[in-house]
Each structure stands twice: as structure tokens, then as C-alpha cells.
Amino acid sequence: MTTGVRRRMGVEERRQQLIGVALELFSRRSPDEVSIDEIASAAGISRPLVYHYFPGKLSLYEAALKRASEDLAARFSEPHEGPLGARLLRVMRRYFDFVDEHGPGFAALMRGGPAVGSSATNALIDSVRQVAYEQILAHLEITEAPARLELVVRSWISLAESTALIWLDGRRIPRGELEVQLVHDFAALTAVSAAYDEEMTALVKRMVQDEPAEGPFADLAARLIALAG
């Protein structure tokens, strides 16, 4: 953080450093509350020099968001091995890790604060949603999703977003419980759709055929039957 270090940094290296500093600040306070002065100070450079690398706060914000989006999308990767419920649960754990690490920045972005809402930020959010959607279809080994499956998967993704946002607001429910709940929610929403559609019924039967008797789906089913009784 000395000027000696500054002189040795190349343009791209400096840009990456500023993005890292910004993300670190956004993980503790909403981006709206973080000034360019603070970012400059935390990076050990002058305010005008920040503007040399990023023409304005929005462009730095968008670059930070881009890195965070790539980070999140990478966490959706999961080997195509073992029961589907356990795979989804591992992804949910990494998703909540991300939400936990980026708390205020994630909340401000998804709630649509004054600093956001640009076409670029909306496109980035949608690209992460699309990665999540395609990953789920790939795990289900489906290339062309029927309309009802697309609806279930995409609407479940928005359920996962709102669940994470509500969790961040006070953290009143242990996150581990919500990670399991979202896996169960996926199964439940799929089952509701399947209850009235033959194509979805066939899909659900294929989904659960490799689930172990002690897995999250079987446990949920047993508890729901007990609840109904």
C-alpha cells in the first residue's frame, strides 16, 4: 500500500486491485454508502488515480459486479456424480457462502438500490441466473426443457434469491436450515407441477430413482406423509 508498490503495478493489476478493494468494502457496507475516496484510501492511492482506472463509480461498481458474478457462477459447478439432492445441497452451501461473504453488496444489488438498475448490471444478474438454469438442466440431463420444467427451474431460482435476501435481513434462521429447505423446495415445486402433468411426472420419477433412502428427498417425503397423517 506504499507509493513504491503503486509504481510497480501495471494497469490491469491496478484495476484488479481496485475491484478487490471495492468488493471488500461492499461486503461490509452497501455500495451506495461507499465513496470513491474510501476506495482510494483503502487501495493506498489518490482519488484522481482511481478515476484514471475507472471513469466513474458506476464503472468500478460494474467491474466489481462482473468479478462477483463470475465467482458466483463458478460456484454452481458441481460434478455430475451421485444423487441429485446431494449435488444441489452442495451448490446451496456454496451459494450461501457467497451470499454470506458479499452480504450488503448482494442485498443492495438484488433489491435494486440507486447505484444499480443499469442495463449492464441487469444483464450480469440475468447471466448468472442463466448459468444456474443451464446447470440444473444439465444435471437433470435435459437439453430441451418443456415449458413447465423451465417455469419450475426459473421460478425456483428466484425463490432461492429471495430466500437468501430474507436470510440476510437479520439472519433469524440458521443458514444451514435454509440450504436444505431450498433443496426440498425444488423437489416440492417440481412435484406440484408433476401432480397435474404427465411429462413432469416422468421427469420426477427419473429424478428420484437414484435418491438414497437416507437422502434429503426421502426424508422430506417421510416427514410430509407424517404431517398429512
Added chain:
Amino acid sequence: MTTGVRRRMGVEERRQQLIGVALELFSRRSPDEVSIDEIASAAGISRPLVYHYFPGKLSLYEAALKRASEDLAARFSEPHEGPLGARLLRVMRRYFDFVDEHGPGFAALMRGGPAVGSSATNALIDSVRQVAYEQILAHLEITEAPARLELVVRSWISLAESTALIWLDGRRIPRGELEVQLVHDFAALTAVSAAYDEEMTALVKRMVQDEPAEGPFADLAARLIALAG
């Protein structure tokens, strides 16, 4: 639409007329694609006169959104009589009526296009979500929602939004099916939460005690048991 009519209109009457004209145009095309010139032309007045009533397109957009929000919130009102599932289904029908009537305007708003994302529009969207949330709690006869119930209700509201948005994008699934599905989704998400929490279990048992044997909840339960079998 003659100047004779124009002269007789008061300020508030003219503002209301312009809001109505704007909403009508936004129901057919995204607000981003509708110009002040078009709104002026459809209202039978000059472009400068529009600016006399609304300083800019954003202020007219916000006024239109305010009226639409009040319209939507009013549709959530439902008498506290009869089984809960049937009440929620009637609200879902009116919700999809609204989404159907305001198609492109609703989609642009909820997807966060360039014309939106202001603090005022976000506050309006949140206020409608809050009305939906409070209506549901009132029907459940609950004043202080435990954290798990709040999570289920608020995340289901976001599921209803995304379901409506996905429906608008191509209308590939009959809306009547989705109205029923959202009622079922509410039951399923509540049941998933109840499967692991005693407080939610007590709530679910109270929710279903007045449901008729031919109601949507009983029908879903029977189909899910058949699916599991």
C-alpha cells in the same frame, strides 16, 4: 379529444387522463418504447402541455406506476370467509387479470428496464409486496409472524412474481393452470417448512382444518401421494 374538451379539463383531471393514456400504451408496449410524443398524441394534446403536467417522462411513469400499484393492491382484498385455498385462488385469478392487462408494463417494471430502478419505483413495488404479505397474514389470522412463516410468505410472493413474468414471456402454459399451481406452491412451501419445525406444523394443521375434501389442497395431497406411490 378536441381542444374544446381540453380547455374544460382541470389540472388533476388532465393528469389522471394522461396517466390513463400512459397505462394504456404501457399495456401494449414496454414503457421504454413509448415516447412522450405518443402519449401527447394519444391524449390529444401537445408535447409541451404534457410537460406542463409532468416535468419529465420519469414523473409520468412514476404516477402511472402509482395508480397501477394501487389497482393491484386493491385486487388482493378478499373476504375472510370460506376455505383459505379458495380465497387464495380467487386472488390469484385477479392477480393474473392484472398481469394480463398490464403485460409489457408489468414485465418492464419487474425486470428492471432503463426507465425504472429509481428509489420511488422500488418503494412502490415493495409497498405492493408488503400489502400482499399483510393480507396473507391477516387471512391466516396471525399478527406476529414467526421468522419461518415470514420467509415462506415473502419468498412465495417472489415466486408468484417470477411465475407471472415467465408466463408473460410467450404464454406457453394456460394461466388458469398457473393460478392453481401458485396456490399449491404456497401449500407445498409451507408444508416443507413445517416438516422440520413444530411451530410451522401447528400452523399448517390449522390452515388445512377447514379445507374441503374437494378443495385444491386435498386434491394436491391425493395426487402427490399417488405420485410418491
